[in-house]
Amino acid sequence: MGETLKLGLLGLGTVGSGVPLILKEHQEKISQVTGMNISISKALVRDTKEKQTLANDYDFSLTTNYEELIQDEEIQIIVELIGKIEPARSYIIRALESGKHVVTANKDLLAQHGNELVEVARKNHCDLYYEASVAGGIPILRTIANSLAADNIHKVLGIINGTTNYMLTKMVSDQLTYEEALDQAQALGFAESDPTNDVDGIDAAYKMVILTQFAFGMNVSIKDIETSGIRGLALEDISMAQQLGYTLKLIGSSEVKEDSVSVEVAPVMVPNNHPLAAVRDEMNAVFVSSSGVGESMYYGPGAGAKPTATSVVSDIITIAKNIRLKTTGRLFNSYKSQTKLTKDEDIYSKYYFSIDVPDKPGQFLKLTQIVTESGVSFDQLIQQQSDGKRARIIVITHEMTKAQSKKVVEVISNVEEFKLLATYKVLE
Amino acid sequence: MGETLKLGLLGLGTVGSGVPLILKEHQEKISQVTGMNISISKALVRDTKEKQTLANDYDFSLTTNYEELIQDEEIQIIVELIGKIEPARSYIIRALESGKHVVTANKDLLAQHGNELVEVARKNHCDLYYEASVAGGIPILRTIANSLAADNIHKVLGIINGTTNYMLTKMVSDQLTYEEALDQAQALGFAESDPTNDVDGIDAAYKMVILTQFAFGMNVSIKDIETSGIRGLALEDISMAQQLGYTLKLIGSSEVKEDSVSVEVAPVMVPNNHPLAAVRDEMNAVFVSSSGVGESMYYGPGAGAKPTATSVVSDIITIAKNIRLKTTGRLFNSYKSQTKLTKDEDIYSKYYFSIDVPDKPGQFLKLTQIVTESGVSFDQLIQQQSDGKRARIIVITHEMTKAQSKKVVEVISNVEEFKLLATYKVLE
Numbered sequence: 001m002g003e004t005l006k007l008g009l010l011g012l013g014t015v016g017s018g019v020p021l022i023l024k025e026h027q028e029k030i031s032q033v034t035g036m037n038i039s040i041s042k043a044l045v046r047d048t049k050e051k052q053t054l055a056n057d058y059d060f061s062l063t064t065n066y067e068e069l070i071q072d073e074e075i076q077i078i079v080e081l082i083g084k085i086e087p088a089r090s091y092i093i094r095a096l097e098s099g100k101h102v103v104t105a106n107k108d109l110l111a112q113h114g115n116e117l118v119e120v121a122r123k124n125h126c127d128l129y130y131e132a133s134v135a136g137g138i139p140i141l142r143t144i145a146n147s148l149a150a151d152n153i154h155k156v157l158g159i160i161n162g163t164t165n166y167m168l169t170k171m172v173s174d175q176l177t178y179e180e181a182l183d184q185a186q187a188l189g190f191a192e193s194d195p196t197n198d199v200d201g202i203d204a205a206y207k208m209v210i211l212t213q214f215a216f217g218m219n220v221s222i223k224d225i226e227t228s229g230i231r232g233l234a235l236e237d238i239s240m241a242q243q244l245g246y247t248l249k250l251i252g253s254s255e256v257k258e259d260s261v262s263v264e265v266a267p268v269m270v271p272n273n274h275p276l277a278a279v280r281d282e283m284n285a286v287f288v289s290s291s292g293v294g295e296s297m298y299y300g301p302g303a304g305a306k307p308t309a310t311s312v313v314s315d316i317i318t319i320a321k322n323i324r325l326k327t328t329g330r331l332f333n334s335y336k337s338q339t340k341l342t343k344d345e346d347i348y349s350k351y352y353f354s355i356d357v358p359d360k361p362g363q364f365l366k367l368t369q370i371v372t373e374s375g376v377s378f379d380q381l382i383q384q385q386s387d388g389k390r391a392r393i394i395v396i397t398h399e400m401t402k403a404q405s406k407k408v409v410e411v412i413s414n415v416e417e418f419k420l421l422a423t424y425k426v427l428e
Numbered sequence: 429m430g431e432t433l434k435l436g437l438l439g440l441g442t443v444g445s446g447v448p449l450i451l452k453e454h455q456e457k458i459s460q461v462t463g464m465n466i467s468i469s470k471a472l473v474r475d476t477k478e479k480q481t482l483a484n485d486y487d488f489s490l491t492t493n494y495e496e497l498i499q500d501e502e503i504q505i506i507v508e509l510i511g512k513i514e515p516a517r518s519y520i521i522r523a524l525e526s527g528k529h530v531v532t533a534n535k536d537l538l539a540q541h542g543n544e545l546v547e548v549a550r551k552n553h554c555d556l557y558y559e560a561s562v563a564g565g566i567p568i569l570r571t572i573a574n575s576l577a578a579d580n581i582h583k584v585l586g587i588i589n590g591t592t593n594y595m596l597t598k599m600v601s602d603q604l605t606y607e608e609a610l611d612q613a614q615a616l617g618f619a620e621s622d623p624t625n626d627v628d629g630i631d632a633a634y635k636m637v638i639l640t641q642f643a644f645g646m647n648v649s650i651k652d653i654e655t656s657g658i659r660g661l662a663l664e665d666i667s668m669a670q671q672l673g674y675t676l677k678l679i680g681s682s683e684v685k686e687d688s689v690s691v692e693v694a695p696v697m698v699p700n701n702h703p704l705a706a707v708r709d710e711m712n713a714v715f716v717s718s719s720g721v722g723e724s725m726y727y728g729p730g731a732g733a734k735p736t737a738t739s740v741v742s743d744i745i746t747i748a749k750n751i752r753l754k755t756t757g758r759l760f761n762s763y764k765s766q767t768k769l770t771k772d773e774d775i776y777s778k779y780y781f782s783i784d785v786p787d788k789p790g791q792f793l794k795l796t797q798i799v800t801e802s803g804v805s806f807d808q809l810i811q812q813q814s815d816g817k818r819a820r821i822i823v824i825t826h827e828m829t830k831a832q833s834k835k836v837v838e839v840i841s842n843v844e845e846f847k848l849l850a851t852y853k854v855l856e
Contacts, residue, residue: 022720026580033577033762131575137721139575146574147559147567149461150741152454275727278706283723292450292738293565293728295711299703300724310720313578327753334461 008069009043011082018309020058080104105132111206125329129315137307138300151292162282163198201229201265217337262342344403350426356419436497437471439510446737448486508532533560539634553757557743565735566728579720590710590730591626629657629693645765690770772831778854784847
């Protein structure tokens with residue numbers, strides 16, 4: 001175990017401070033597997049005083065000046081864990097251009113500037129790994145890149161936001177309202193004080209950009225992803241889903257049809273016998289449908305200091321092995337395909353509509369007529385208990401196109417007395 | 429795409445005939461990822477006439493003489509899919525000694541002669557991969573070797589036999605008896621006419637030998653694994669498990685405690701909120717508990733021509749990349765640790781006992797006394813409906829050691845009027 005591999009760490013927040021911990025706890029196994037000692041040499045922080053104890057505990061130095069890490073020729077890998085776009089983007093580019101390999105967990109950055117960074121890494125013959133950017137502790141990117149290389153994937157469905165999955169689980173199990181579930185998630189530290197990125201599905205959409213690159217070799221941008229979150233989701237719809245044998249989950253989906261892809265983030269009714277329905281609390285899972293393997297699912301924690309740091313360290317180990325074998329500079333994902341988006345007319349699904357109607361005769365008929373006129377046929381039609389003034393009608397349709405579903409939404413919204421409360425895809 | 433990588437295939441049975449299919453179906457992606465064309469050059473079969481159509485369809489030749497494959501210098505990889513010990517073992521050794529890399533799906537062979545084969549591969553600087561030997565389409569070995577290299581695993585729990593999981597699922601969902609479920613599994617081709625290896629847990633035990641090597645770097649042999657299967661499992665116990673909020677599953681478990689390991693295959697009561705409880709039909713799953721990631725699970729088909737062949741082809745792709753990068757000859761699993769078995773006194777679990785007793789006063793008391801005398805305390809004690817002559821008592825204990833459980837079994841068995849019907853571990 002002569003050789004030592006030195007790291008420069010950017011950021012000592014939750015995940016950042018997990019990295020020295022994991023490196024130390026699993027030191028023996030890591031040395032055995034890589035044949036190297038891996039240690040942090042220096043960390044970039046905003047306030048050196050605040051982090052001095054941590055730095056002393058794990059025997060590395062601190063700096064507020066990034067150039068110190070770049071100039072240190074002993075540092076071979078930069079681990080970026082400060083998040084957001086800038087200065088993370090510039091730091092990573094600077095590192096790669098200085099011939100240093102990079103590990104990052106930054107999904108926002110990868111989703112928005114991934115191509116640029118991958119290109120800079122390629123040009124400089126450096127490694128760039130980012131396993132932890134999607135589904136924290138689940139090694140899903142590596143699995144798709146390595147093990148499913150022999151396979152043709154046609155669909156990826158992910159529960160890839162722990163905060164919203166925790167909230168939905170509590171709404172089901174404890175009959176909490178959306179607001180109560182959000183309060184609880186915030187109290188436990190799962191949700192931030194501004195929960196927008198989680199509850200509106202933005203965080204999940206970033207991850208879907210990356211998953212789509214790995215699964216289909218296609219580059220979609222965040223604006224190509226129709227994204228709706230769980231904000232204001234009604235407990236009534238959660239309960240209705242349960243009654244019908246489904247569990248409502250916030251699902252990121254990416255699906256190819258011939259040579260095009262459709263990517264979406266939205267609440268979806270998942271049948272209770274589907275393995276995604278059993279993914280509870282803050283856990284994540286990615287379900288893959290492919291022509292060779294068939295159905296497979298990868299389940300684990302999507303966030304948290306230790307799981308994410310473990311994933312970061314697995315990337316560091318990969319680079320360490322590449323350094324030893326002199327095989328650095330290869331792409332994390334080498335699968336590339338022409339990017340083309342599927343038209344709404346070619347995307348099929350069953351749908352659930354929840355509609356508030358006046359509690360008077362003829363409403364069922366009226367609704368039936370307008371839906372039928374859109375060329376859509378029903379699978380189930382349920383009238384819920386009413387308060388005498390307004391009633392709630394639930395419609396589950398047979399398969400129809402996304403274009404048709406948008407038409408139905410438009411038509412129902414145009415009926416003055418009707419109020420469309422919710423529209424969800426129904427997974428079969 | 430100039431370079432072509434040629435394979436020699438041993439056996440054209442179910443999985444064997446899946447390999448040319450997968451190579452052809454996913455040809456484009458495989459070429460892109462490896463930068464090579466991969467094709468089968470020749471296959472070894474018992475009867476060339478029988479397989480001639482298949483060989484013509486996929487453009488490879490047939491032989492009944494293994495030496496033809498060995499002498500063919502263009503063949504760089506031998507894919508062994510004939511199964512069992514001999515001649516598979518000799519064929520693989522001959523291939524490795526001739527400088528050819530090997531891919532196999534042979535769990536029996538790996539579990540019994542893995543060390544020998546790995547050593548021959550190492551000596552000859554050849555690759556030896558066997559991802560498909562455990563849990564067919566699930567890339568669990570590669571995940572443990574690569575992604576969990578940064579982690580310390582403490583427990584692996586696997587539903588790794590599709591036949592028995594299918595049978596148990598049907599016993600729960602359709603209230604089938606053991607015999608009816610076996611008939612159905614045989615009719616569907618999931619179970620062989622002699623189902624011993626599946627129903628008695630032997631197949632699962634072989635896979636646990638391999639999983640234990642990867643997870644803990646330890647070499648246990650099949651005789652170190654206490655193995656009990658599902659043969660003759662009573663529908664009453666399945667139903668009782670359901671009533672108590674558990675699902676009975678055949679679980680292979682491997683757990684470290686300090687520096688020792690205990691490996692077992694047995695029916696286990698899995699709580700319904702545990703992700704393994706939702707693994708239905710012929711699907712497999714491996715649940716991993718580790719200090720870094722925490723809990724993760726890998727789910728997919730455990731058998732079948734296409735999933736297994738896809739897994740075999742992912743190994744072929746790995747070797748193809750190694751050949752290009754000139755990095756062949758490394759071990760699939762490089763993690764090694766001193767093998768030591770945990771004593772029964774140090775293995776803790778809750779237990780479920782199902783006991784047939786005479787339906788007369790004082791039985792509950794008698795049972796309570798003898799169990800308490802063994803130093804065991806109860807969590808639940810349930811008397812089921814009786815027929816007036818015999819009654820069934822269910823005991824769920826608090827945590828106790830395996831040594832204690834064996835003592836309880838012995839004591840109960842010694843009471844002439846009692847009949848111990850079932851003993852299962854209860855997972856928490």
